[in-house]
Amino acid sequence: MAGLVKGERSRRVLEAVILEYIQGGVPVGSRAIAKRYGLNVSPATVRNVMADLEELGLLFQPHTSAGRVPTDLGLRVYIDSIVQIQQLSGADRERIKRSYQGGVPRVEDLLKETSKVLSSFSKQAGVVLTPRLSKIGFKRIEFIRLRPNIVMTILVSKAGIVHNTIVDVEESITQDELDKYSRYLNGLLQDLTLRQVKMRLLEEMKKEKVLFDRLLGKALELSQQALNENIEESELYIGGRTNLLDNPEFADVEQMRRIFNAFEEKSKIIDLLDKSMAGKGVNIFIGSESELLDMENVSFITSPYTSGNEILGTLGVMGPTRMDYSRIIPLVDYTAKLLSKMLEEAF
Amino acid sequence: MAGLVKGERSRRVLEAVILEYIQGGVPVGSRAIAKRYGLNVSPATVRNVMADLEELGLLFQPHTSAGRVPTDLGLRVYIDSIVQIQQLSGADRERIKRSYQGGVPRVEDLLKETSKVLSSFSKQAGVVLTPRLSKIGFKRIEFIRLRPNIVMTILVSKAGIVHNTIVDVEESITQDELDKYSRYLNGLLQDLTLRQVKMRLLEEMKKEKVLFDRLLGKALELSQQALNENIEESELYIGGRTNLLDNPEFADVEQMRRIFNAFEEKSKIIDLLDKSMAGKGVNIFIGSESELLDMENVSFITSPYTSGNEILGTLGVMGPTRMDYSRIIPLVDYTAKLLSKMLEEAF
DNA sequence: TATTAGCACTCATCGTCATCGAGTGCTAAA
DNA sequence: TTTAGCACTCGATGACGATGAGTGCTAATA
Structure with missing residues (x-):
């Protein structure tokens, strides 16, 4: 081409x-x-x-x-x-770094903040796709008895991502029992990713001894349920939605509605960002190229972010096709690298 | 009047x-x-x-x-x-109830769902202010050592609201130590609200024995830090933002920008809803009455929701002053009562 | 005395029409 | 191959009049 x-x-x-x-x-x-x-x-x-x-x-x-x-x-x-992409100026880099001031943040806050950074530096909307749970490293599981037969499970990842679920159990369980389960599982599952955890649990359940050890069986079943849902799904943080309102090409209400519907649905944007997880480096979808969205005139500039060698998620900027690519491409690139570095420390 | x-x-x-x-x-x-x-x-x-x-x-x-x-x-x-407010029809009530199908949800999901219910039945935006942490009942605290001197604290409420914080400790602590802390605290704090927990911790820290028991002191300090921030703050869930785009009076972009800015900032809307927590029953702010917002033409119909006798938060509908009050007032009223009932079971 | 028919008046809306000017494509000259 | 010149196109802008919904006021009516 x-x-x-x-x-x-x-x-x-x-x-x-x-x-x-x-x-x-x-x-x-x-x-x-x-x-x-x-x-x-x-x-x-x-x-x-x-x-x-x-x-x-x-x-x-x-x-x-x-x-x-x-x-x-x-x-x-x-x-x-x-276009030749120039580096971001040192001053800009400094300013971006400074946006992440403060103590040790939670990973979620870090990602949310990143969506804001992207939006404020691009004057468009910033998007960050969170890591799939299945990719994160297991740290700890806890069971808490909320009501006689309602148990809350709390999963904590190595990086400090917390995920909780409610499980409905048929017979009532005591908290003591639950504590036993979690002690057992925490020993068994160290240093696995959640996806591996899931598989490991299935393996364990097949072993004969489970048949004879009720404790074991119940513990496995419970955690299996906790992992059952949506560990392959990601969340999407969107920052600076209103920046898009400043673009004259989105002045007409119909266009605006489409875009804000996509913000509310999220799934379409998530699918698009998912795609861009495959390619390394900055990825660009221009207007009609992203057929997923029924949005003409909208471009995405995205880049995956990583921790170590593992690709965790994607971040990027969403704006009109008429966007300052030469400025925003290096912005997205740098932000992704910066975030990756910060996550490396955390994971 | x-x-x-x-x-x-x-x-x-x-x-x-x-x-x-x-x-x-x-x-x-x-x-x-x-x-x-x-x-x-x-x-x-x-x-x-x-x-x-x-x-x-x-x-x-x-x-x-x-x-x-x-x-x-x-x-x-x-x-x-x-206007005389008529009851919601039985059919409507049924339809609203049916919106909350499915198993036992997490409280957060329940509230989020409620914002969607409000928006879809009103064809406007639905808002739900979450309970302040300080009002919820303590169930459990856990400490997890993420890195040598970084500890994650996880608070779980009776109703299953989970809140986590990261605390930076000066000297590294082992997980075993942390487990001891949490066992101790979980015993100490049963059946208090988080606000009471906070005060209780302060009391405990003043006692002499703390000076001699390092374990105790550290445990108290750690949990104190976890509670330090934002337990008096609420989150805001907004559903059906895009419904507002259908109102012809918001067709012009300037108006729209104001509203969506408020959605992004949230704090102004939170303040407004906070106000309405005081009054019992349905509360209505018409246009300029809510001086907080620089939004002409916007009305709020709100109602607090409760669990038992405790007022937890507020929910409501946000729309143009030209809104079908006679329909939406009973909608908000009923939804608040329904939510309260559902929460009563959970809390 | 309260109501109403009648009527002149107001003013936003809408379509028409002419003007303006930025920008084009084409042709012929350099 | 480039460019000056020129006729042409077409959206934007604004003036203008017609239209009609709605008013306020006055005088007649119940």
Whole structure:
């Protein structure tokens, strides 16, 4: 796709149109480009180039006498082969780091804060997909008897993620019994991920001795139930939703409704971010490319974050396709790396 | 204020204007009211009455040749002394109950679900303020050593609300030690509310024996820290934000921005709901009455919910001042009672 | 005296129409 | 190959009049 645009000048013009469009949000004409951007050619020449670019599907003309607007494809080409991503300035990095001040935070708070950091530095919405429970390392399980036959299970991960469930048991159990269960399980499950824990529990349940050891059986059953639901699911933190309202292209209510519906549903955005977990480094979905969402004009810039070698989740920025990619791409990249580093310490 | 409106007919007219306005959202004229609402008077008479009501500040005329619109004061009079709140129909009650299907939920899920129920039945936004931690009953405390000098504390309430904090300790502690602490505290603190727990801890720390018992001292200190923050704060669940986008009066972006900013900030709405915790039964804030919010045209219909005799939090519906009060008031009322009943079982 | 019919008046809304100007494509000259 | 020149397109803007819903006032009526 990089070879799609033939000459240096065409590339310059495409870049100019996009930069101008990103800044102004209105179709951009040949004059403006010829004047600024020091191409040293006349508007007429620019017009010719633009006509070529339009034929290639990179630019688009809303109506005959209007300027040009980049298409999603045009943005794609620009991002893949024209724009050069510079590093974030040292000052910016410092400012981002400073946003995470304070003592040792809980992982959830760290992630929530990250969504805010992303949004405030991008002036768009920041999104952070939490790690799936199945990926986190087991630390401890507790059972607490809330009512005679209602037990709360609390799972704590190595990194300090807490997850609780309510289990309905058929016969009433005493707290003493429950304490025994948890002591037993805490010994058995050290140093596994929750996914491994789940499998381990299944293995154990098959062993013969379970048949003879009621304690064991019950403990296994209970924890199995606690793990049964949604350990493969992630949560989504969204920061700075209202920033999106400042984008003039979202001024009409219909568009806004779609976006805020997606915020409320979350599942669609989660699916999209899930996808981006596979690829390393920064990932970009431009407008219609993310078919999942019935949202035209919306782009995502995402990056997975890790701890050690394990990919835990994804974070990113959501904004209009007309977004300052050259600024936000390094922002997302840096934030992901910073978060990964902070998590490395915690996990 | 009830006596503000002199005659029966005036009241009927005020009611008619409000009903018509709630339905249509546009200024309502004398003809429409004379025709429907069987007043058996001519439009001219209605006009005279309307002029009187305007003088009283209950109606308002956007411009000379337009119909009338109720003012916030007009709505207040209507709600306080005209509208009669009927019971929710049995069918509606059934439908609401059915929304809470499924097994024993966690309290948080129950509250979150409630915000959704409120929004879906009102077609507006539903809000639920969670109980302050300080009000809930202590069940259990656990300490977990995440890293040598980082300890996670987990508080569990009787009703199964889980709250965790991270505490930074100066010298490293073993898990065994921590287990001793928690055993000790769990014995000490049974059957207190968290507020009482906090005070109890302070008392204990003053006793002489603490000076001689290092274990004791450390345990107290640790739990004290865990309780230090935000046990007087509440969380806010908001359901059905996007419903508000359907209200034509919020079509303009500026208004929308204000509202969604409030959703993101939350603190203003929390303050407002906090206020309504004092009054028993349904509470109504009409437009400018809730000066806290810089939101014209927004009303809140709220009600506290309880468990036993204790007021735990508030729930309600947030919508345009032009809202179907006669339907939503009983909805909020019933939902608060239903939730209270469900919580009574849990607490 | 309270109500109502009648009527002139007001004013937001809507469609029409002309103007304006940014931007284009094309042609011919450089 | 580039560019100056020019006719053309078309959305945006604003003026204008027609429309009609709704009013307030006055005089007639019950």
